[in-house]
Structures are given as C-alpha cells and as structure tokens.
Amino acid sequence: MDYSLLSSILHAILVASTPLVFAGLGALIQERAGVLNLGVEGLMIVGALAGFATALAGYPLLFSVIAAAFAGASLAAIFALLVLRLYANPVATGLALTLFGLGLSALAGAQYVGQAAPQVSVWTIPLLSQLPVVGHALFSHDPLVYLSILMAALIWWFLKQTRAGLILRAVGENHTSAHSLGFSVMGIRFLAIAAGGALAGIGGSYLTLVQTPLFVEGMTAGRGWIALALVVFASWRPFRVIAGAYLFGSVTILQLHSQAFGISIPAQWLSMLPYLVTIVALVMISARGDKGVAAPGSLGKIFRVSR
C-alpha cells in the first residue's frame, strides 16, 4: 500500500468519526449528570438542518455551528421540561424526541432539499501538515475536527478538575445526596441536557456542512444510536469516546476500502459491529464489577423532590 492511500484512509476515518465524537460527548455529559436521553438521533438531525440552512444563507461556518448548537439545545430543552418538570418517562420521551426531530427536520427541511452548501475551508496546520503520511491525515482538516478533540479535552478537564464538574458527577451518581447537600439537581440536569443537545446538534451539522454538504431527511441514518452505544463502550470517559468513535469510524471506512481492494466482508457484519462491541464492553464492565467504570448511579432515574 502506498503512503498517500494510507494517509487518505486516515483522513477519511477522522471525517467519518467526527459526528460521532460530538454526539457521543453530548450524550456523555448528560449521562454523567444522570440523564438518559435516547433522543440523540433527533437532536443531531435538527442540528444538521439548522447548520445547513445557516450555511446556505451565506453565513460563515462559526454561525452555522452556533445555529446548530442552538437548535440542538432548544430541542433538548423540550426534553428537559418533559422529563425534569413533568416527570415523563425518560426512555419514552427520548424515543419520542428522536421521532419528533426526524419529522420536524423533514418538514422544515423540505425547502432545502436539492441545494448544496458551500464547501468548508480546511485549516492546514503549518509544519505539522508537512509530515509524511500523518501530515495530511491528521493536520489538514476543517476546524470542526480540531474542535471535537478540543471539546473532549475540555469536558475531561471540566469533569475531573473543576468543582462544577464534581457537582455534576455527584448529581449523576446519587441525586438524593446531591439534593440534600443543597445542589439544584433540576438546574444542573437542565444545563447538562442543554449542553448535550448543543453538542449533538453540532455533530449533526458536521454531516451537512462537511461530510456531505446537502440535506435530505433521515440523513443521520442511525448515527445517534451509535453515539449512545459509544458512551457505554467508552465507560463514560471523554477520551475513550474519541477512541471509540475513531474505532467505529475506522470500521466503516476500512470496510469500504477493503471492498474496493476486492476483499469482501459482509457489510451487515460490520454494521452490527459497533453494537456487538458495546455489548461486549457492557459484559466486561459488569463482570469486573469495577466501581470506577460503572454507569452513573442515578442514570435514567426520575428525581422528585420529596416534600
């Protein structure tokens, strides 16, 4: 294999994985606060549409990304209202959010179908991009790829090193204790949901801004579900989310390349792989019984203030 092909493959893996990194981090921050939000797919596609519409109107990338984040956060706020204030079942509400997001984006997006967004410019990092193989593969990307990695670092730092992060984790581990210590479980969860929605929205917008600069309904094609699986696979750690996303991205891209080389692995197997790996990861987590990697204690549980 020549090096330019290797470099192109690595480059494509990063591009294919970036939506998963954003959406996975978004799901992670919610789950660390104890919120199970199955609406990631819906949040992503709404972000995809908002980002695309903004780019089409001629605004720069930064505005498109902000619009996508805002759209994702707004839809997530509806989820927060239903689950936190009205005590709706989070699983059913999350599924409904996915359906609602897909339907809403199809309706609002109908007018954008058939148009192409302007291409996003690439930020080539001086010197590093001159390196053989990895130069092109890692250091000549659109800004969002770098942002996704920066975001993982930021979330790691926030959860690990800041007081606010500690409070968020406390709410996720045991909301009753956190409440009795005087923290606002509702408020913190609301912020986590909004932040998660914003990240999912950005992840979705990556699809319509960079990966395929067009909008068609249902174009997230299950990536939201992979993002959810990813968080479990990553045992709720930000950097493992990146690693997992790149692993899943590699599986997709390598499968395509192996076919073009004439080696065929049934594509159905590779589509199943992310979920199989997740199941294996789940089994390993429970078999080890290691508290450090277990799911947040209050994950998916409804919190009611006892009066």
Added chain:
Amino acid sequence: MRGLLSKALAVSAAVLLAACSDSEQTASNAPEKSADKVKAGFIYVGPVSDGGWTYEHNQGRLAVEGAFGDQVETTFVESVSEGPDAERVLSQMANDGADIIFTTSFGFMNPTIKVAEQFPNVKFEHATGFKRADNVAIYSSRFYEGRHVLGLVAGKMTKTNTIGYIASFPIPEVVRGINAAYLAAKSVNPAVQFKVIWVSSWFDPGKEADAAKALIDQGADILMQHTDSPAAMQIAEQRGIYAFGQASDMAAFGPTAQLTAIIDDWAPYYIERVGAMLDGTWQSTDTWGGFNTGMVALAPYGQAVPDDVRQLAEEARVAISEGRLHPFTGPINKQDGSAWLAAGETADDGTLLGMDFYVEGIEGSLPSSN
C-alpha cells in the same frame, strides 16, 4: 429507526385515509367495471425528497393526479422499510379502500404478494421484481440500457482506467447494471477496471459519500452509483472528477462533474395503468420498458463530454431504442470463465431478471444477497 418512523407514518396515513373513505365505497367494490373514481396508493422505500429514485416515483404519482384530476385520488407512504412493516402499510392501504397500489422497491416483492392474496379485489403493481399473481402486475425499466451508454462514456473518458461503482444490494437489478456498464466500458477500453463498493443501503448519504471518497482514493476518476442520494455526485464535484447521476438529473449537485444521468420516467406507465383501472381494462401484466418506451431516459450530456464520445453514446442509445443493439450480446463469459452467451447470442429476459453473477473481467466477488 426506519421501522418506528414508518409505523408513525403508517398510523398517520391510516387516519388520513379513514377520514376520506366515506365517499367512495362504490369504486373498490366493482373493479371489473369501469370506475368513476380510482384511489391509487403508493409506497416508497425512501423519502420523496431523496432527489433520486423515490423522487421520480413521486413525480409519476403527481403526473397521474395531473392527468386524471378529480377522477383519481392518490395517497402515499414514504420511507417504508423493506420487511414486515411494508406488509402492514399495504394492508392498511388496502383496508382503507385503495383500488390499486404501487409498491416501488424490489424489497416489497414478498409483502406485495402476501397482501395481494388477502385482498383479491385490489390491484397491485410491484416495481423491479419477478413475482406475479392475478392481481399483481410487475413493471420495471431496462435501466441496463442506460447503463450501457454510461459504460461507453466512462470507458472512453477515464484516464486512470478505473471506474468506481457504488452499489446498494446484490439483487439482479443492480448486478445487471454493473455487468452492462462493465461490458460497454470494456468494449471501448480493454484496459478498464471496475471497483465496486456495496454500501448495503439504498439511502445513506454519509455512507455513500464515504464510499465515493474511498473509490477516488483508490484511483477511480469516474463514479457510477446505484444508490439513491446525490452524495457521490457532490464528492465527485469537490474532488474534480466525473460521475453519473442516478434515477434523476443530479446536475444541480455536480454541474461540472455530471457526465449524464439515467432518468427514470414512471409517469407514462402510471398514467396508463391508472387509466386502465378507470376503463375497467386492467390486467396483470409484465412490463419492462426501456429507451423505446420513454421509461428510461438520459440527462443532457455534461460540458466535459467530447463530441466524439457524445456521438458514440447517442448512436448506441438510438440503436438500443430501435432494437438493433442489445447490451448483452455474446460472446460473454461468466466471471468464473464458464460460457454464458455464444457469439451473436443475446440474453433472454428470464436470465437478466434473475442475474446473480458477474461477467468475466469484473474483479471481486458478489456478496450473497441474503
């Protein structure tokens, strides 16, 4: 996910259908006589906004409405997954008084046959399949005729002698297209090589784009696709190579990149069949139209296609349309080297409809279809 979505759509369609079913009980009871009003249902595998396959079927539906006005009422359910869901959507449509139902994807074949048995008075029309019944007609287009012309253009224009082909599922329709395009390309360029990627989806723009990039990275300078979104066309435009549109004119996504496109025009067929329902002359038929019927057409050639290639392509198109040329004319061997067609022999429709093998010269193996 598709499953849930189509469930929701099916429910909402059912509500809509129920709301307007009072007024036309006469039509569904007497399908043999000429009807005053026909209710036609359509089920689609993708969204009507896909810009390709489903979009064109929906254009056909709109043409039916345009042609018959008040005499016809049409309904559709989009993004129906090819499995048990389709059966439920079909039963629902039949229950709600549809007189004729068009099922517009290969994977709807078995559900169509099954539901047709339960509703002998409802007529069904299944696209691209091979199973018929007294109340199930089948129809398809000879897309392979278009593929032949595409293959000629690709063979002439490739500089790397590598054509990338994004395929969906290894069903006869898709395999036929690959074979037809390859044979045509090979006839004008013996060094040509096809790289085929199966994406296991009709519609996943992200994956189609990734496949397009992989093919380009591996040296393809012309892309063909048998998937429904214009994603590959966009990538071709970005990367400065050429591609062919699929099912619909995709020039908007690749103004420079599109060499031409196969356009499916279902309108004449849909108008004819719904007309037959109105006249009371509907019969279970097997229609396979090509260039000659207008069901297969080509988009205008792109700027990049030189005059001599254009001429070659047009000659082939006319010859096929007039029946002077068959894209599968021997000698042709199968991929394993065994003889298929002797010199001068043309393929019969039966073999073409069930085609499950590559012709000699295509590399890689055909994935099993189940």
